[in-house]
Amino acid sequence: MTAANPTVEARPLSGRSWRRWTQRHGWTVGIWILLVVLVVWYSTLIPRFGGFQFSTIINGGTAWIFLAAAQAVVVIAGGLDLGVGGLLVLTSATAAQFMDGQPFAISIVLAVVILIGAAILNGFVGWIVTVSRVPDIVVTLGSLFIYQGLALMMLPKVGGGSSDGFRWLFTGSATGIGTNPWPAIVMITVPIAVAARWMGRTPSGLSLYAVGSDETAAFLSGVNAARVKIVSYAVGGAFVAMAGFSTLAIAGVGNATTEGSSLTLNSVAAIVLGGVLFTGGVGSLIAVVPAALILFFFNPILSALGVNPNQAQVIQGILIVFVMMVASLIEWRRRRRS
Amino acid sequence: MTTSQQPLLSTAGIAKSYGPVIALTSVDLSVAPGEIHALLGANGAGKSTLVKILASVFDADVGSVTINGAAVNLKGPGEATEAGIATVFQDPALIPDLSLDQNLTISGLRHSDVVPWLERMQLADLDFGLLVRDIPLASLRLVDLARALAHDPQLLMLDEITAALTPEQADRVFDVMREWKSMNRSVLFISHRLGEVLRICDVATILRNGRDVAHLDLSGIDEAELVTAMLGEELARGSKAGSPDAAPSRQTLSDKDRGVVLAAKDLHFRGRINGVSFELRRGEILGVTALEGQGQNELFALLSGDHRPTSGEIEINGERLSAYSPYKAIRKGLVLVPGSRHDALLPQRSIRENLATPLYNRIGRWFSLVADESERVDGAVARLNIDTRAASQVRRLSGGNQQKVTIGRWLVSDFEVLLCFDPTRGIDIQTKAQIYELLKELARDGAAVLMYSSELREIPLVCDRVLVMYDGSIVHEQSAATATEEILLTAAHGLESAPA
Numbered sequence: 001m002t003a004a005n006p007t008v009e010a011r012p013l014s015g016r017s018w019r020r021w022t023q024r025h026g027w028t029v030g031i032w033i034l035l036v037v038l039v040v041w042y043s044t045l046i047p048r049f050g051g052f053q054f055s056t057i058i059n060g061g062t063a064w065i066f067l068a069a070a071q072a073v074v075v076i077a078g079g080l081d082l083g084v085g086g087l088l089v090l091t092s093a094t095a096a097q098f099m100d101g102q103p104f105a106i107s108i109v110l111a112v113v114i115l116i117g118a119a120i121l122n123g124f125v126g127w128i129v130t131v132s133r134v135p136d137i138v139v140t141l142g143s144l145f146i147y148q149g150l151a152l153m154m155l156p157k158v159g160g161g162s163s164d165g166f167r168w169l170f171t172g173s174a175t176g177i178g179t180n181p182w183p184a185i186v187m188i189t190v191p192i193a194v195a196a197r198w199m200g201r202t203p204s205g206l207s208l209y210a211v212g213s214d215e216t217a218a219f220l221s222g223v224n225a226a227r228v229k230i231v232s233y234a235v236g237g238a239f240v241a242m243a244g245f246s247t248l249a250i251a252g253v254g255n256a257t258t259e260g261s262s263l264t265l266n267s268v269a270a271i272v273l274g275g276v277l278f279t280g281g282v283g284s285l286i287a288v289v290p291a292a293l294i295l296f297f298f299n300p301i302l303s304a305l306g307v308n309p310n311q312a313q314v315i316q317g318i319l320i321v322f323v324m325m326v327a328s329l330i331e332w333r334r335r336r337r338s
Numbered sequence: 339m340t341t342s343q344q345p346l347l348s349t350a351g352i353a354k355s356y357g358p359v360i361a362l363t364s365v366d367l368s369v370a371p372g373e374i375h376a377l378l379g380a381n382g383a384g385k386s387t388l389v390k391i392l393a394s395v396f397d398a399d400v401g402s403v404t405i406n407g408a409a410v411n412l413k414g415p416g417e418a419t420e421a422g423i424a425t426v427f428q429d430p431a432l433i434p435d436l437s438l439d440q441n442l443t444i445s446g447l448r449h450s451d452v453v454p455w456l457e458r459m460q461l462a463d464l465d466f467g468l469l470v471r472d473i474p475l476a477s478l479r480l481v482d483l484a485r486a487l488a489h490d491p492q493l494l495m496l497d498e499i500t501a502a503l504t505p506e507q508a509d510r511v512f513d514v515m516r517e518w519k520s521m522n523r524s525v526l527f528i529s530h531r532l533g534e535v536l537r538i539c540d541v542a543t544i545l546r547n548g549r550d551v552a553h554l555d556l557s558g559i560d561e562a563e564l565v566t567a568m569l570g571e572e573l574a575r576g577s578k579a580g581s582p583d584a585a586p587s588r589q590t591l592s593d594k595d596r597g598v599v600l601a602a603k604d605l606h607f608r609g610r611i612n613g614v615s616f617e618l619r620r621g622e623i624l625g626v627t628a629l630e631g632q633g634q635n636e637l638f639a640l641l642s643g644d645h646r647p648t649s650g651e652i653e654i655n656g657e658r659l660s661a662y663s664p665y666k667a668i669r670k671g672l673v674l675v676p677g678s679r680h681d682a683l684l685p686q687r688s689i690r691e692n693l694a695t696p697l698y699n700r701i702g703r704w705f706s707l708v709a710d711e712s713e714r715v716d717g718a719v720a721r722l723n724i725d726t727r728a729a730s731q732v733r734r735l736s737g738g739n740q741q742k743v744t745i746g747r748w749l750v751s752d753f754e755v756l757l758c759f760d761p762t763r764g765i766d767i768q769t770k771a772q773i774y775e776l777l778k779e780l781a782r783d784g785a786a787v788l789m790y791s792s793e794l795r796e797i798p799l800v801c802d803r804v805l806v807m808y809d810g811s812i813v814h815e816q817s818a819a820t821a822t823e824e825i826l827l828t829a830a831h832g833l834e835s836a837p838a
Contacts, residue, residue, distance in 0.1 A: 020467065206436065206444050213435035220395065220431035221445055222416030281435035 027275040027327070028287035035290040038297055045304040051179035058181040058188075059171045059250055061296040063088065065188055066243035067263060068270035068292035069195070069285050070236035074126075075271055076199070077232035078212035078280035082140040083125060084240050085263030086147030089256055091118050091244030093151040096160030096254020104165030111166070115241040122237025126230040144260055151256035160254040170249035184246075188289070191242060195235065196285040208232055213281025269320055270295050275327070295320075344407050346371045346524050347392070347423070347493055352401035353548075354387055356734065361387040363548040365401070369493060372522040374515055376535045376556070378568055379545035383766070385528050386428055388545070389497050392526075393425040394418040405492075422492035426482045426499050428764070434471040438481060441470060447488050455484035458517075459510045475502045476630050483511065487518075494518060495526040500534060501764050504629045505827065512538045530766060531793075532561045544568055565767060596620050598656075599786045600672070600755045602641070605650035610636045612810040613650075618755065623777055623787040625801030625818055627794060629830050633810035634790050635677075638759050641788070642674035643667030654754060668696065671754030675744050675761055677790075682744045685733035689724060690715050692732050692743050696751035718746040723772060738769035745776065756780060758789040762796060774800045794823045794830075808832040 022029075039057075043049035067084055074081040095114055099107040125143045129136045164174035170187055172180030199205035210218035211228045219225050248254055274291030276283030298319070302312040348368040354361050362384045369375045377385050391398045394412035402409055405421060412418045415425070432441050439449060449466055456462050459480045470478065479502050486494060494515075500508040515525045515538060529535055535542070536556060544552040544567050552567045600618040605611055611633045618624050628634045639645045641652060646662040653659065654670045664674070673696075676682050683692055693715045719726065722742040725735070732743055741761060748756060758777070762770045777787050777800055791797055797804050798818050806814035806829040814829035 017467070201443070203444050203446055206440050209436055209440070210433040210444050213433045216429065217431045217433055218444075220393075220415055220425075220427050220429070221433070221441070222414065222419055223444060224414060224416065281433070 028284055031274065031287050031290045031294070035294050035297075038294060038301065042297070042301050042304060045301070051181065055172055055179055055181035055184065056177075057293070057297060057300070058184045059176075059246070061293045062170060062184050062188055062246040063243040063250075064266060064270060064292040064296045065192070065289050066239045066246065067267040068274065068288045069192060070239035070243070071264075071267035072271045072274065072276050072283055072285055072288045073195070073199070073208065073239065074232050074236045075276050075278060076212050076280060076283050077208040077229055078215060079126070079129065079136045079229055079232060080140065080278075081122070081125075081143075081233060081236055082137065082261075082264050083122070083143035083147055084236065084243075084267050085260030085265075086144040086151070087118060087122060087237060087240040087260075088244045088247065088263055089258050089260045090147040090151040090154070091115075091241045092248040093155040093160070093254045093256040095162060095245060095248050097155055098160075099163060099166060099248075100159075100161040102163055104163045107163040107166040111241075111245055114244075115238050118241035118244075119234040119238040122240070123230050123234030125237075126233025129233070130226045130229050144264060148256075148260045151260075155254050155256040158253055158255045158257070161252060162248055166245075167249040167252065170246045176250045176252050187242075187246075191239070192285050192289060195239075199285065204228075204231070209281050211280075266295060267292075273320060273323060343370060345369060345404075346406060348404045349388075349392070350402050350404075352388065352391060352398045352403070354384075354391060354396065354399050360548055362391075362398075365545065365548070365550050367543050367550060369524050369526060371492075371524055372519055373540045374519055374525045374527055374538055376539035376542035377526055377528045377545065378532075378535065378542050378564065379766070383545040383568075384548045385545055386497055389425065389427070389495050389526070389528065392418070393423060393427070393495060395427075419489050419491070423495065424486035424489045424491035424493075425495040426479070426486050426497065428497040428501075430470075430475070430478050431482060432470045432478055435469065437469055438464070438466040438473070442466075442485065445485060445489075447485060451488040452481070452484040455487045455514070456480070458514055459484065459507070474631060476504065476507055479503060480507065480511070483514070487514065491523070493524045493526060495528075497528045498530070498764055500529055500531060502630075507630075508534065530764065532564050532767075536561065536564070568767065596622070599654065600641075600788070601653040601656075603651045603653065605637070605640060605652070606648045607633075607636050607640055607645065608648055610810050611640070611647075614807075614810070614812055615650075616805060616812065616815075618786045618788055620784050620786050621781050622803065623781050623789060623801045625797045625804040626788065626790040626807060627792070627797055627804060627826055627830060628790075628807035630792075632807045632830075634807055635759075636810075637807070638674065638676075638757055638790060641667070641672065641757055642676075643672070668753075671752065673748045673751075673753040673756055675741075675748070675756065675758045677759040677763065679737070679740045679744055682747070683732050683740060686731055688730050689719065689726060689732060689735075689743055693718050693746050693750045696747050714750045718749045721749065722746045722776065738765045741765055741769070741773070745773070749780075753785065755786045755788065758787065760790055760792050763792065770796070794826045797821055797826060806830050 046053065067088060070084050071081060091114055095111065098110050102110065125139060128134070129139045132139070167176050168174050169183055172178045172183045199208055207218065207223045207228045208231070210221065210223050211225045215225050218228075270292040271283065271288055273295065274283065274288035276288065298316045299312060302315060303309070307315065345368040348366075350366055352362055352365040365384070365388055367388070377388065379385050387396075390396050392403065393415050394417060395415055404410065405423070410421060412421055418425070432438075433444070436444075442449060442452065453462060456464060461477060461480055464477060464481070479499055483496070483499060499511060503511065512534070515527070518525055527535070527539055536559065539556050542554045542556055542564070543550050544554065546568065554567065596619045598617045599620050602614055602616050605614045614633070614637060616624070626634060626637070636645065640647050643659070643662050643664045643666055651658055654672055657670070659667065659670060659672075667673075684695065694711055697711055697714075722745065724742050724746065725739050732740060735743070745758075745761065762773055765773070774796070777789065781787055789800065798821050801818035804816060804818045804821050804826070805812045806826060808830060809832060813832060816825070
């Protein structure tokens, strides 16, 4: 056949692959740049910006990052987990109860046990979602209350504690307040990087995207969709446990009266800002990290600007919607052009 | 084919029902090594259900599957692939939000596993970094096939793979099937195009109403005999109405009623459509045909108000279509039956609701629907001969019945011009004949129909006049009655055609 072949695609050119790279990763890069800009701006707003201020942001942001990562994993696989806030309270209360007065080595063993326990518990929630076919939003609303209630049964009053070494791991100091951000940075980077690579490169990790993107097509490709969903909730549970540990390390004591529901909503806001689509199948942990930090960072910035806390909430809400509007405008223009 | 050797795959008494709808009553199928085996039957005969049972997408209610003499009980498509059965399903099994490379990773394959096959299908330079959602359907079907082949299956099952392919692409698929056969592997092939079935397949199993009614050796059989076997004696005689011998009825309207109702004037659209003009008259069925991706999708999107042309005008009854939206177009009487039925139907709602949807659009009827709603809906159901056994949810209907509902929606409301994009794709021969009849009847009643078809042979069956598109322009126009497949195919390739 001598006629032009209608289905051969244009060959990849360097300009083309650059455009594709910016399409795929533009959001991630943009959100990191936004974070850096905000940090630089903040440093000019306050009289002194040094190691202490920096590590305060990192340490305080750790729990937000892990909680957002947990939500991101579940949403990418096509689910939704409203229970993450409750599980955070439960894991930190459990850790506080058992680690109190224990040496460092024991506290680490306990942390590993609690982390695995949280993964199994939340994996069980995922199993109920897949088996019962009750919508995830309903099941995890239930798990939110259950987790919170269990935490209060475990630790009715503020109390318990952890070891000095354990606190150092998440805050760079035995007292939870210090100038050394590095332990927290490592504690964040390693698990997130491992998870991001797993999700982007391996068959089991890519299956999360597959199930979230098109469950039928994933099933026809030989992916065990039910198992993948359960795994996503279990990995989410493990990330939540990390968030719970960080919360405990900063406070030094466990507090089961913290409202898990508002923590859940923070995680939802963070993944939205991080470019994870609620329809599933799209998003990256690498973009969720700065998004969570930016959300955590709103309050210090607004208080440095002298905005009163009630107005600050309004501004925060407007900013989230505004950023998303800009993003969908960019996406819409891109689609129109292509 | 002799039965002396052990079959590669055989089934006994397979049955399956979905709630009240019985898909398969009892099917015995036997595929020998080294044969290309056609699975034929009208839509709703149970072909896709059988394929999905063999691929272990569903379990059969009753019956057994035997592979190489051993009874198997597979759990899921993954295990079926491991057992040596790879399938290209009717619905694409590639994940839209992932790149092709990532899709291969999920199946445990590497790029190098599929490249040899893609080369044979002339797709070797396909960019594997692209997201699946950005790749044309035809290429995806071929990638799906290459992926199935890379699993090195004993049995390859192809469910309607050629429906979305151009004739040359289909030829490449046939070459691969022949090669597979020469390696003493087998292919189970499903297609509505009987010509290609006769060309490529050795034997056929014919399903009717969920049973295997005939097992045929295809050498020395012609299309008419196949049709008879598929439909049963009586129905086959009925479907002759849709055969080439029956001259399309037309020109029953007087000349003054045959005014121009739709006119496209020098339409351009972002380099995909380059100066398309035509006129469509009342009572006329105008066919459009083209190879994949020659601007036909964009043309229909423009006419239905989905896109705004870069330049040029669309006129309905001499009135310029000014604002471009499907809402505007529909209010002017320009209605679309899209290529994908999923785009038109509300899958979870009932047949009645789907049929009545266009009526919801009427201003001034906020509290009560059009007074004669139920009469109109009943009329459409009867006229279209829709099988209403699964009336409560449209998604449970067979493809042919879904398509009837898609067209029926516009019968219930009123329209001037019916735009049909490949209305018979993937539909059985009997329903096809019904749809042809319906379109002709509408035209007789004074409607204008613009129909794109990828199946060249249906153009003379239905249309009065035909346009051939190539590279965003109309390159050929002629009366449909004299349009042979050869002329149309030549024109569709952008080649000089013999004077018609």
